[in-house]
Amino acid sequence: MVNLYSVKATSLNIRSSPKVEDSNKITSVPQNQVIVKLGIADDDAWWKILTIKDGQPLEGFVASRFLEPAPRLVQAIGWFKGQFGDKINATISGTPFSLDLLVAIAVQETYYIWGTLYNKLSIDEVLQLCTGDTLDAPRRSAFPENKAELLAYDKGDEMFAIARAALEAVANFVPSFKRVADSSPNKFCRGYGIFQLDLQFFKNNPNYFLQKKWYSFDECLAQCVNELKAAMRRAYGSSKMELTDEEKVYVAIAYNRGSVDFSKKFKQGFRDESGKYYGEYVWEYLQLAKSVP
Template identity: 30%
Template sequence: MDYQRELAFRFPLMRGEDVMLVQLALTAIRTDPPCGTPDGVYGNATRMSLMDFQRTQGLPVDGVVGPRTWIALFQAADEKRAAGSVLKRAAAALPPAGFPLSEAKALETRRWIMSHFGDRLLAGLKGSGLDAELVCAIACKETAPVWLGWTSRLAPDAVLMRCVFDASGDVPGTKRSAFPRNTAEFRDLYGSALTDDLIGEANKTRRLRGYPDAAWVYRGYGLFQYDIQHIENDREFFADKLWYQFDACLDRFKREMSDKLRASNGVLADAVRRYNGSGPMAEQYRDQVLAMSEWLHTAAAEPAGALLA
């Protein structure tokens, strides 16, 4: 709205859309004292707030909105809003304390998964009671912090192939209670051929990450990190490298999450915790996955253009 009339605190009190716009601008600038509720009525609180603004801008301090004050007020309000928008975007680009990804990176993860595997993901989830946002949030927590950096140079299938992570039990200073506790234990039970094959897969990922080769069988396989302990009942997944396939990764994730949901009497939050394990770290895992899932749900509900802003 362009300047139309002089506004001031006088009786009868001035009212109108232009008064409300002035009040909204003063609210955005956060004057001291504040102008109060933007109600479209030019009362004393609005006058006092405007005088504070005029004082800070070197304008005549008369509590009157003339042409100069009008222009200065809305320029300052626009700058304040723009700065707030920049700060909001900057905050979204930084991960909250302890989180593996920022909100912006979580949205990037979802976009990548949905653009390459979205149809298969949605089809695979039908009747499961799970949704794409939760699945993408699990990927955000489990693997995306590493593979997001590969998406510009690797094909989607190649990204899946290299999702071999977690050398706990072999890395000095780490322990693992589930089978296999270390590579030596795995070799004793499954022999050298399979052990060396899986070590080779781990080393392909290590080289991609700039690490030297190591003689370790890694523990997590695929986009959602299906654990090597499942080899006891699902040898095929590891021996035939089924983590190369999105559908196989999703299938194992659904199986595990279905089991956790049954154990949790249908309580999703507890199922997510159980998916990771028990104890404080699993509780943190649950909280972060659910928070990231909420980010993704919120973004999915926005217009398509807003997701790219």
């Protein structure tokens, strides 16, 4: 597990050696800067650290008394990058996507599940539980709108059994899903995997769902990157080779809702009870992920 901390002082000097001298100050970083503890120097008063400064990794020494454990979300992002970063970077090589974009999507889609379980369960167990979205019509218009529409489709009865079992499994750990599961025997999950592939794709890729391929991070990642590529084509055409941070968010919006309206800025995609939109969350999580080494 990565040792992640935040700067609690107004600012913190990073030095080239573990002592205070006029000549060894490298730079300073602001309050809430994310810091990785690499080790202890001569004593626990000084730590060797790694951080991100101007988009680049930076190592040095800091006085440990000015640090505190990073918030839970930052710790979870550090875990996610440590577990899956190499696989993601290998898969997105040659694309305009970034590790931080994939992190932001995973946080937005299923952090409320894996972010509370990654330090309690095995990775395989966590991945199996990453299911969600129980909305029925009229709040849902995509297939399947409800249990009846799923059952009417080929192998729909088999899929419903899996989808209902998925809901009951995650309900053991997430109270909001328990309330849904207890409220009706007709409720079931529509989103599958840590990046949430929607059940509407059951029509053209039934084996992903019937064979529970979302249990595999590699399968989830491949599906996500393929959908991001399709979303990027819908948003920008087929010749786009680079993406700014803003453009990455627009691709994520198209990934979430199927299309993007640039005139609405980031106020697009799923809107939660607080009134905040999917695109706004992805922007926030993208910037946070970029700060975690």
